[in-house]
Amino acid sequence: MTKIEKIVLSYSGGLDTSIILKWLQETYGCEVVTFTADLGQGEELEPARTKAEMSGVKDIRIVDLREEFVRDFVFPMLRANALYEGQYLLGSSIARPLIAKHLVGIAREVGADAVTHGATGKGNDQVRFELAVNALDPSLKVIAPWRQWNIRSRMQLLEYAEKHHIPVPSDKRGEAPFSIDANLLHTSTEGKILENPAEVAPDHVYQRTVDPLDAPDTPEIITIGFERGDPVSVNGKAMTPAALLTELNGLGGRHGIGRLDLVENRFIGMKSRGIYETPGRTILLAAHRGIESITLDHAAAHLKDEIMPRYAELIYNGFWFAPEREMLQALIDQSQAFVSGDVTLRLYKGSASVISRTSPCSLYSADLVTFEESAIAYDHHDAEGFIRLNGLRLRNWAARNGR
Structure with a gap:
């Protein structure tokens, strides 16, 4: 195993990350810095500090990222009208690159060798976190406990917590709860x-x-x-x-x-x-x-709608910091002037x-579109040539097919 001197852990203070914290300390025998992001999840975050202190953590970071989250991640996505598979508004997907950005930033600040997340081996979040780290600092090692340890069931998770005296809330002891992710979005x-x-x-x-x-x-x-x-x-x-x-x-x-x-x-x-x-x-x-x-403009609007599914898919798949997403963002932002x-x-x-x-910048012209007499010169006869030119290929195609 590569020698690790210091790790920054994305830490919520919940059951999973509390167990991960202990496992990191036990497995790597090094200092662990905890980072808790306030993304407007609606939970009291100070208990995370208390739990980290109880586990012997000396460097505890709780950072309010709500404004940055909405301004620099949600709003750029809104400019694109992004929807994954035509429906999903990407609430979890867009939070991961921000968390990863600060994980990497803290790791650089404290001289850490590695960062750690609590995402499982079945989900998308492991991909999102790690692709972001790859893009921001390839020198950092990423530790993914759910892909490394021998814990394979919820019962084993609870047994590990009891063995190491990690408090388990009463609502976590019975039937497995819903998996919930929340943020301001x-x-x-x-x-x-x-x-x-x-x-x-x-x-x-x-x-x-x-x-x-x-x-x-x-x-x-x-x-x-x-x-x-x-x-x-x-x-x-x-x-x-x-x-x-x-x-x-x-x-x-x-x-x-x-x-x-x-x-x-x-x-x-x-x-x-x-x-x-x-x-x-x-x-x-x-x-x-x-x-x-x-x-x-109608052509600009249609072009935006054409690239939107690709843009949304990049965010969903974890490529927020990829060059192609940044290229698309530049195009989208230009359209918003x-x-x-x-x-x-x-x-x-x-x-x-x-x-x-x-809008003071509206392209809508009531004079052009009105059914009444217009003050703007518009010759209805121009439509005849427009239609004939657009119909040329159709007439040629129909003649070939014997219609």
């Missing part, structure tokens, strides 16, 4: 009954949104302001990125917006079923498409519907 839930895609998800799975059937019977009207493709205000009030997403999460959750029951194709080759709740970004996606509809203005939406029982949009 979304909540995802997997496991248990959800592993059977034929089973209807129970109501208690949902944490951020009310059932649309139980949402208010009165619609709520909101207006979101955009500047260069990024949302900057809600109902005329300027907000920081994290505060804006938090506000929209509350509005969307109250109206049952952003629920998704999805069977997706994992990068490593298996299908998985999860329940996602992404209320704020569901609203933002509708609003962003609304402002783009009047500010983007005039995507500014206000979009008004109606929130009602699970839906966020655009009902008006205005």
Whole structure:
């Protein structure tokens, strides 16, 4: 085994990473630095500090990354209208490169030889973490306990915890809980009954949104302001990125917006079923498409839609720091130069519907599109030549086929 002097661990303070912390200390006999990222998961993070101290950790990092997360990762993805497989808003996928970025940064700061994550050997997150580390600092070793140790079952995990006097919450001792990932962008839930895609998800799975059937019977009207493709205000009030997403999460959750029951194709080759709740970004996606509809040239808009699936797939598969993602981002960001203005939406029982949009950079011309007499010169006869030229190849094709 390669000699390791110091390790930085991505640490939540939960059962798995608490066991990983002890296993690292026992296996490598070196100093472990813990890093806990505050991504707006809604949990009290100070208990993670207490647990790390109890395990003898001297260097404990708890870093508030909420603003950076939304500004530098969520918003660039929003500019692309990114959806994986046409549905998934990439709530877990986009958080991993940010965590990896800070893991690497702390490792450089403290002179660590390795970084460690708690992702299992079946999921996408192991790929995302490690590809990011490869791109940011190839000299770092990545330790993946779930691929190295002999623990193969939940029972063995609990036995290891008891043997090493690691506190196990009472709710972790019985039936395996749902696997939950949460941050300011979304909540995802997997496991248990959800592993059977034929089973209807129970109501208690949902944490951020009310059932649309139980949402208010009165619609709520909101207006979101955009500047260069990024949302900057809600109902005329300027907000920081994290505060804006938090506000929209509350509005969307109250109206049952952003629920998704999805069977997706994992990068490593298996299908998985999860329940996602992404209320704020569901609203933002509708609003962003609304402002783009009047500010983007139609060919530019269509090109964006063509590259979006590739862009989303890169994020899902862990290639945020890859050159091709950065190339696509440059193209997308260039398209947003005039995507500014206000979009008004109606929130009602699970839906966020655009009902008006205005922009000082609008390409929409009422004079051109009107059915009434127009002040702008437009010769209807021009359409005849346009149609004949576009129909030329079709007429030639039909003649060949004997039509």
